[in-house]
Amino acid sequence: MILDDEQIVRRALKMGLERSGYRVLTAENFKQFTQVMQDCDAVLCDIILPGNNGLQALKWARENFPNTPVIMMTGKPTVETAAEAMRFGAFDYLPKPVQKNDLLLTLQRAIQHRQLVLDKARLEAENESYRQQLENQVEEKSQALQESQEFLTTLTNTMADAVFSIRLPDYKIEYVNQAVSTIFGYQPAELLGQSFDRLFIDANGFAVYHQKINAAIEQDRAQTQVELPMLQKDATSIMTEVVSTFICREGEAYPQIISVVRDVTQRSFLLGVVAHELRNPLGLVTGFVHVLLSEVQTMDRESLEKYLGVISEHTSHMLAMLDGLLDVTKIEFGEVALDIRPENVVPLLARLTEEHKILAKDKNITLQFVPEKPELVCACDPTKVGEVLANLIDNAIKYSNPDTIVQIVARSHNSGVWVGVKDQGSGINPQEIQHVFKGFSHKKVSTRPTAGERSTGLGLAICKRIIEAHGGQIGVESVPGQGSTFWFTLPNGEQQKPGDSAR
Known part of the structure; x- marks a missing residue:
């Protein structure tokens, strides 16, 4: 692009450059220059122009075509004009009349400079695009990793077993799920960084675990299992089943241990x-x-x-x-299906009371059924509720002294039904009440049948599970020396629906 107000100069420059293989545009003033200017390889601009001088054209070109080099020309070269041209961003400065060789060399350098600038911009754009792609990939992988970690954390936290990630050789706990609070009484944060041996009753217990781990590693087995006692936070001993799996990482001397601890005390x-x-x-x-x-x-x-x-x-x-x-x-395990339906339990309770009078007669015990009203409707499986009531009446007869009274009471309760079996036996010690529904409880209940009757010790545990499967509650109120009242509640049907299982 040639900008010069002298036609003879424009023609001479244009002819010379076209002979050298260049395609040339020309303009005679600033206005025409702004109209025909394109993103060309270089601009030849006269400093002295009518109306608007060449420095204004230089400034405009640098603002609108920053990658195009501008070569300034003047018939009156001075240090001041050269310095000012360079200050506005001119690539070079040529005095008139311009020598052909000087012009071609300067143009060649300008075009090379432009190409370097364009290559640099292209590389920077490519680098920026590549950097952005890398950042996006890192962000995506980080997000996927975070989601995976969150999923695994959620998965392990829904487990009933305690899951430990243990680092060898010092057996430091690096991760533990929420189940540790239920099984051991610790919050997960309390155990992070602690040695796994603190959960064992003594050094012998940990030694057994340690030996199992070492043997599995030496024999190149992927998993090992052991049952041994461990210690809760309150110093209570529990029996556990510990299944350990090993994760080997390249470059690490020791494998990572994942130990899953299950409380098998009850079992x-x-x-x-x-x-x-x-x-x-x-x-x-x-x-x-x-x-x-x-x-x-x-x-x-x-x-x-x-x-x-x-x-x-x-x-x-x-x-x-x-x-x-x-x-x-x-x-x-939820394998007992409950046939729950609206049921008036008064006839059921009356029938069971009559049936048990034969057993009560052997000890001269009087059974009394005391319903609040003739109709008490709740949602229940009458067969299973009958089993519960039969068990409670059996127990009342077993644990009552001869010549006493056992009452079966039924009344409305929170839109449902409350049923109680009240005896005049020896009662239960307050500290033992919490164990009566556990079945084979660790703590033996001292109360015994009054006539040497036998008991499996499982009846009340079964009753508890049946009532809770209905969405009800079961409990006992007892005063030593005066007797006990075993009771249960059944809902009005909103808590359970017909066909629900006993899970």
Whole structure:
């Protein structure tokens, strides 16, 4: 682009440049220059122009076409004009008349400079685009990683088992989920950075765990399992099942341990109690069977009936215990479907009261049914509720002294029904009440049946699960020496719907 007010100069420059292979645009004043100017390789601009001088054209070109170099020309070169041109951003300064070789060399340098500027801008744009892509990828991967971590954290926090991430060789806890508060009584933050051995009762317990870990690593096994006692925050001992998995990372000398801890205290205790409870009757049955086998030919009928009666009694007791355990398990796992429907429970309670009067008669106990009104409707499975009430009445008869009264009371309660069985037995010690619904409780309840009746110890535990599956509550009020009232509530139907399971 040539900007010069002298036509002869414009023509001479244009002809010379076109002969050298350049395509040339021309303008004779500032206005025309602003109209025809394009993003060309270079501009030749005269400093002295009519109306608007060349420095204004230089300034305009630098503002609107910053990558195009501008070469200033003048017929009156001075240091001042050259300095001012450079200050406004001119690429170079040529005196008139311009020599062809000087012009071509200056243009070549200007075009090379422009190309370098454009290449630099292109590379910067590419670098910026690449940087932005990298940032986006990092952000996406970071977001995905964060979402993955949040998912895994949420997943582990929904687990009922305590999950520990443990660093070797010092067994430091690097992660633990929320279940640790339920199983051990600690908040997760309390255990982070602590040694895993603080959760064991003593050094021997941790040594067993340590040996299992070492053996699995040495044998290149991916997992190991061990049952051992551990310690809660309040110093209570619990039996646990610890399943450990190893994660090996490249470049690390030791694997990471993921240990999942499950509280199996109740299971271990239950197995121990069942074994204990079955041992005696099985021993008696075995003894009587041996006697029968050895003396059956000479034994009189009365002795034979006596032995068979003892065997029948003890086998029935063992069968009842196992049936009770099966019922508890089914209810725990939601395998018992409840046929819940609106039901007037008064006829059901009246029938069960009458049926149990035969049992109560053996101890001269009077059963009284006291309903608040003839119709008390709630949402329930009448068969299962009948089992609960039958168990409570059975217990009331067992634990009542002869010649006393047992009352079955029913009344409205929060739009549902409240049912209570009140006896005049010896009552329950206040500190033992919390254990009566646990079934095979660690804490034995001191109250005993008044006529030596047998009990599996599971009845109230089953009752509790059935009532809670209905959305109701069960409890006991007792005064030592005066008797107990076992009660339960059933809702009006909003808490449970027909066909709901006992989960």
